[in-house]
Amino acid sequence: MISLWQAHVSFAMIIFLVLPSFGLPRISRIVLLAALLAVSFISPDGLSFAAYLRSYIDDLAITTLVFMAWGCLRRLDMLPPARGKTGVLILFAAMAVVLYPATLGMSDLDPYRFGYSPRPMLILFAALTLGLFYLRNGLAVLMLASATLAFIAGIKPSQNYWDYLVDPLLGLYCCGALLMLAVRWMYRRSNKRRTAMSDQIKSA
Incomplete structure (x- = not known):
């Protein structure tokens, strides 16, 4: 249900x-x-x-549902911009890069199996959540805390912690968003260089 x-x-x-x-x-x-x-x-x-x-x-993973709910509330002007959104993108893109290439057989290590006995993962992500709380990254804290609580409650059919933390849709979105940010940063940097060179030529 x-x-x-x-x-x-x-x-x-x-x-x-x-x-x-x-x-x-x-x-x-x-x-x-x-x-x-x-x-x-x-x-x-x-x-x-x-x-x-x-x-x-x-x-979808619980984190994806929370992220989309935040996006919907933002589009409805019910929430202010999230602090540290880039950190959220980096965090979940890194999870996807660690998890999915290995599950496709590109590595001898299979991190997905750790999700079935996830006590070390729970400790790791609890420490990570506390660190993000200290950094006041509320969105990341809410996503990770919701995923962990949902896993403990067992609200999804899956018994693997990874299925609560990340899914391909979230991973692809975060990787794509980071790529777009990198392209924009390079474009702005290139424009600044061209402007600086143009000013030097004019001053000469």
Whole structure:
């Protein structure tokens, strides 16, 4: 039942975040999000739209749900910008880089198996969460704490801690967002150099 509701909520949030805002006022955006949730229950041939999407992306990690919920609340102007968002991108991109190439057989070490007996991982991520709390990165703390509490409660069918922490969708998004940030940084740096050279030529 939880997985079913997760599929509907995931469908609504993903489509809401992908669609442009169209300059709609907050009330209209809230109505749009509610309408997308209703659409997720439509079954054109016996299988709902949410179930179709779930067949491609599977059940998302708890961290992904929290991250998307934060994104939706931001688009609804209900939350201020998160502090340390770049740190969140780096953290979960690093998890994806550590986990997925190894699970695809690109490494002799398989970190996924550690998620079945995750006591060392729980200690590690508890320390990491405390460190992020000290750095006042509230979004990262909320994502990691929610994933850990959900794993302890066993709210997902999976018994592997990794499935609560990260999934391919979150990993790809974080890696892509970091790549975009790097490209923008290089572009700005290049523009500054060109401007500086142009000013030197003019002063000469």
